[in-house]
Amino acid sequence: MDFKGALRKIKDDGRYIDAKIVAIQLPEGMKRWIGEITEELRGKELIFVGDPFWGACDIPQNGNWDLLIQFGHSPIPNLGSFKNVIFEEIQEGLDFDISPERVPFKSLILTSNVTYSNQLPKIKRKLEDSGIKVTLRKGDSRVFYPGQILGCNISSARGVEENVLFVGEGMFHPLGIALGLPDKKVVAFNPKTGEYIDMEGERRRFLAQRYSAIDLASRANRFGIIVSTKIGQTRYSIARIASRILVESGRSPFIITLDLVRDEELVNFPAEVYVNTACPRVTVEDYGTFSRPVISFYELQMALGLKDKSRYIFDEIVMTDEIGSSGFGKRD
Numbered sequence: 550m551d552f553k554g555a556l557r558k559i560k561d562d563g564r565y566i567d568a569k570i571v572a573i574q575l576p577e578g579m580k581r582w583i584g585e586i587t588e589e590l591r592g593k594e595l596i597f598v599g600d601p602f603w604g605a606c607d608i609p610q611n612g613n614w615d616l617l618i619q620f621g622h623s624p625i626p627n628l629g630s631f632k633n634v635i636f637e638e639i640q641e642g643l644d645f646d647i648s649p650e651r652v653p654f655k656s657l658i659l660t661s662n663v664t665y666s667n668q669l670p671k672i673k674r675k676l677e678d679s680g681i682k683v684t685l686r687k688g689d690s691r692v693f694y695p696g697q698i699l700g701c702n703i704s705s706a707r708g709v710e711e712n713v714l715f716v717g718e719g720m721f722h723p724l725g726i727a728l729g730l731p732d733k734k735v736v737a738f739n740p741k742t743g744e745y746i747d748m749e750g751e752r753r754r755f756l757a758q759r760y761s762a763i764d765l766a767s768r769a770n771r772f773g774i775i776v777s778t779k780i781g782q783t784r785y786s787i788a789r790i791a792s793r794i795l796v797e798s799g800r801s802p803f804i805i806t807l808d809l810v811r812d813e814e815l816v817n818f819p820a821e822v823y824v825n826t827a828c829p830r831v832t833v834e835d836y837g838t839f840s841r842p843v844i845s846f847y848e849l850q851m852a853l854g855l856k857d858k859s860r861y862i863f864d865e866i867v868m869t870d871e872i873g874s875s876g877f878g879k880r881d
């Protein structure tokens with residue numbers, strides 16, 4: 550990771566040169582770099598955003614600063630342009646190169662998280678030189694790079710091809726592909742450890758968890774519907790539909806807005822089940838941290854008998870209620 554190089558590039562950006570107060574938003578794993586940042590960016594008044602964040606969907610709206618530098622994520626194109634935000638992805642090289650003989654497919658769709666999207670053209674060439682047919686496809690307007698997957702958007706992995714290879718660390722992104730595209734075989738290659746993981750076991754394990762939550766929801770009466778206040782996660786429109794279909798089925802819903810979706814914030818509300826319209830990571834990856842079941846909008850429809858349960862639908866975000874930004878301010 551060329552962190553110093555990234556900081557030097559930022560210093561040449563006109564937005565940085567013009568700014569007096571600069572806010573820095575760092576993923577948890579990069580917070581230890583505060584010393585290097587303070588040293589390299591001396592001369593500016595720096596403010597470090599302490600709240601955890603997981604994506605470019607989370608641009609703080611109320612800060613008293615001229616410029617925000619967000620590390621670790623690429624822009625989300627359909628949220629519009631934020632003229633006072635620099636997105637510095639910090640992309641990485643491969644500690645372990647791809648080994649075509651360990652890839653169990655003759656043809657595949659190639660995907661990654663943002664960290665390795667710069668490596669995909671090189672990986673594609675190497676796989677093709679070994680006779681593997683590779684498709685590298687740009688997804689919808691929520692993703693920036695060809696092949697890029699978000700935890701809330703797997704559009705780059707769609708297509709008639711039967712297999713998907715994901716390059717990156719962690720299970721959340723390839724799990725989303727496995728849950729959302731049940732007809733495809735998914736293998737995750739971790740370039741930090743050199744591991745190749747068949748996602749079928751994880752898919753089965755999480756589907757069992759999801760159907761158990763759907764079953765609990767089908768018997769519940771009082772539902773809390775969660776709406777995120779984060780600019781790229783806000784889906785009141787879906788929450789209102791959820792509320793309406795719950796009322797129509799004789800249940801009692803109420804809507805809750807919050808920034809960080811955690812059990813601590815929800816525990817005092819009298820809900821039997823939560824319907825999460827915020828980041829899908831909350832429903833899938835954080836599920837075990839909540840004291841009551843948390844389901845997605847699509848899972849709610851399955852629970853109410855409005856959608857066929859036999860074909861699981863993964864909750865993806867394309868459109869939010871806050872499309873078309875031009876700055877920090879709240880949009881009309």
Ligand code: SF4
Nearest residue numbers: 603604606700701828
């Ligand atoms: S909604 Fe969740 S998965 Fe999507 S960009 Fe934001 S943090 Fe990532």
